[in-house]
Amino acid sequence: MAYSEKVLDHYSNPRNVGSFAKDEPNVGTGVVGAPECGDVMKLQLKISDDGVVEDARFKTFGCGSAIASSSYVTELVKGKTIDDVMKIKNTHIVQELSLPPVKIHCSVLAEDGIKAAIADWKRRREDAKGERKAAS
Amino acid sequence: MTTKAVYLDNHATTPVDPRVLEVMLPYFSQTFGNAASRSHGFGWEAEKAVDQAREQIARLINAKAKDIVFVSGATEADNLAIKGVVEFYKDKGNHVITAVTEHKAVLDTCRALERKGLATVTYLPVDRYGMVDPDAVRRAITDKTVLVSIMYANNEVGTINPIAEIGKIAREKGVLFHTDATQGVGKLPLDVDAMHVDLLSMSAHKIYGPKGVGALYVRSKNPRVRLAAIIDGGGHERGMRSGTINVPGVVGFGKACELCQESMADEGQRVLRLRERLKDLIFTQLDEVYLNGHPLHRLPGNLNVSFAYVEGESLLMGLNGSVHPIAASASLPPIAVSSGSACTSATLEPSYVLKALGVGDDLAHTSIRFGIGRFNTDEEIDYVAERVVSEVRRLRELSPLYEMAKEGIDLKSVAWQRE
Numbered sequence: 001m002a003y004s005e006k007v008l009d010h011y012s013n014p015r016n017v018g019s020f021a022k023d024e025p026n027v028g029t030g031v032v033g034a035p036e037c038g039d040v041m042k043l044q045l046k047i048s049d050d051g052v053v054e055d056a057r058f059k060t061f062g063c064g065s066a067i068a069s070s071s072y073v074t075e076l077v078k079g080k081t082i083d084d085v086m087k088i089k090n091t092h093i094v095q096e097l098s099l100p101p102v103k104i105h106c107s108v109l110a111e112d113g114i115k116a117a118i119a120d121w122k123r124r125r126e127d128a129k130g131e132r133k134a135a136s
Numbered sequence: 137m138t139t140k141a142v143y144l145d146n147h148a149t150t151p152v153d154p155r156v157l158e159v160m161l162p163y164f165s166q167t168f169g170n171a172a173s174r175s176h177g178f179g180w181e182a183e184k185a186v187d188q189a190r191e192q193i194a195r196l197i198n199a200k201a202k203d204i205v206f207v208s209g210a211t212e213a214d215n216l217a218i219k220g221v222v223e224f225y226k227d228k229g230n231h232v233i234t235a236v237t238e239h240k241a242v243l244d245t246c247r248a249l250e251r252k253g254l255a256t257v258t259y260l261p262v263d264r265y266g267m268v269d270p271d272a273v274r275r276a277i278t279d280k281t282v283l284v285s286i287m288y289a290n291n292e293v294g295t296i297n298p299i300a301e302i303g304k305i306a307r308e309k310g311v312l313f314h315t316d317a318t319q320g321v322g323k324l325p326l327d328v329d330a331m332h333v334d335l336l337s338m339s340a341h342k343i344y345g346p347k348g349v350g351a352l353y354v355r356s357k358n359p360r361v362r363l364a365a366i367i368d369g370g371g372h373e374r375g376m377r378s379g380t381i382n383v384p385g386v387v388g389f390g391k392a393c394e395l396c397q398e399s400m401a402d403e404g405q406r407v408l409r410l411r412e413r414l415k416d417l418i419f420t421q422l423d424e425v426y427l428n429g430h431p432l433h434r435l436p437g438n439l440n441v442s443f444a445y446v447e448g449e450s451l452l453m454g455l456n457g458s459v460h461p462i463a464a465s466a467s468l469p470p471i472a473v474s475s476g477s478a479c480t481s482a483t484l485e486p487s488y489v490l491k492a493l494g495v496g497d498d499l500a501h502t503s504i505r506f507g508i509g510r511f512n513t514d515e516e517i518d519y520v521a522e523r524v525v526s527e528v529r530r531l532r533e534l535s536p537l538y539e540m541a542k543e544g545i546d547l548k549s550v551a552w553q554r555e
Contacts, residue, residue: 034552036497
């Protein structure tokens with residue numbers, strides 16, 4: 001299978017690889033996929049109080065297209081509001097990376113990953129609020 | 137350091153040996169006759185060449201030359217053996233015994249017969265090394281059984297089946313025994329009489345011969361095996377396979393067999409040493425790598441390894457890197473291997489062979505098959521080991537699973553979000 005230049009570029013020079021500390025405030029973590037399916041993505045977003053993605057990290061177990069999809073979304077989301085991030089569609093990733101039909105699931109996983117990260121961030125904020133209320 | 141691409145996918149195919157190519161060339165445009173033309177020298181010359189090849193091939197498996205039926209390859213040989221026996225012996229029975237780790241050419245042939253209602257098939261399980269238990273074959277035989285089809289050596293994990301024992305059982309029970317010996321021929325000793333083999337599939341391109349030519353050995357005596365032909369026509373090959381013989385291909389196939397026979401012991405030792413060297417270099421430098429298949433009873437050139445936490449296709453991509461102009465490893469020669477990962481197949485299912493050995497889907501996705509052959513060198517093996525170790529380390533740094541495992545998280549206990 002021939003890979004697109006963009007997939008090769010992200011695979012060879014992945015952007016924003018790594019992990020934020022789990023207990024860091026303002027970090028939302030999304031882990032999607034399963035080892036027995038051959039793809040697991042961990043996407044982390046650092047989001048400001050006014051809902052802007054300040055930074056992103058990823059780690060991915062998966063094929064080259066999965067690594068490229070996650071690397072690409074970490075670049076894509078930076079500087080965006082969470083409302084804009086929620087509007088990102090997998091089809092955009094497919095187009096940008098020229099993914100063939102058999103690799104569409106990689107883009108779906110990346111979309112799910114960022115959304116899971118935002119959901120996690122929201123949940124943690126709610127929890128924190130709840131704790132503050134309970135304390136007062 | 138090696139400067140050209142390293143080919144370690146010798147189970148898929150092999151390059152034509154220059155000595156094979158040399159003997160083939162005159163048969164394209166000089167001695168081009170049809171081996172079935174009986175009325176002139178062009179035909180006689182071609183027939184002579186085909187007969188010589190038949191001898192060379194038969195000698196490698198200790199068969200009679202006239203029992204060699206030329207076909208297009210091992211897939212056709214498997215189809216002819218199984219469909220041919222089931223059709224011909226339909227009044228005797230309709231039961232076939234095979235194993236879950238067989239090549240698709242056997243499995244899909246069996247499934248096609250089942251679908252058409254022409255046969256019932258028992259798919260025997262294998263042990264965790266991929267080996268078929270001869271006693272399981274014995275227990276599966278019924279009075280309706282017409283054929284046992286068990287491969288000699290597996291194409292993915294290299295495990296060698298005890299076909300001599302299986303052949304003996306089949307013979308005792310009066311059931312025909314077919315073996316798909318595509319991967320074993322020329323690399324492992326084969327004797328169709330001593331092993332009680334009645335039908336045997338082989339292919340030229342796995343043993344440094346040309347693609348598009350293979351053979352089915354069909355025992356003509358003690359017992360005489362009968363087959364219904366799949367391809368009808370001029371009645372070539374004792375009526376079992378009509379169609380003009382691929383003379384240059386057959387000549388090359390014959391030479392390839394002769395070369396294998398001459399060098400089998402030495403080459404086997406040399407390839408085995410390279411395999412063990414690659415294995416040692418990988419296993420001493422990386423943690424959490426697992427050998428798939430049998431530690432001893434395996435093809436000398438086969439190494440199948442799961443690299444936990446690194447998906448197979450991503451590793452292939454790293455090893456292949458330099459065929460792509462902008463890959464990080466642009467200056468490094470590419471390495472050709474294959475993977476049992478789903479991502480390399482059209483189905484998105486990981487290898488059914490590894491599954492049959494009880495390898496979990498998670499580890500099946502991380503498997504790489506190295507196929508070492510005649511033309512590989514020590515230098516290449518050292519280079520491959522170095523690249524594999526560095527790519528696995530790099531990809532593990534990218535892998536959330538490796539990170540979690542290092543943190544002490546039991547990956548089996550995680551509630552994964554499945555698609």
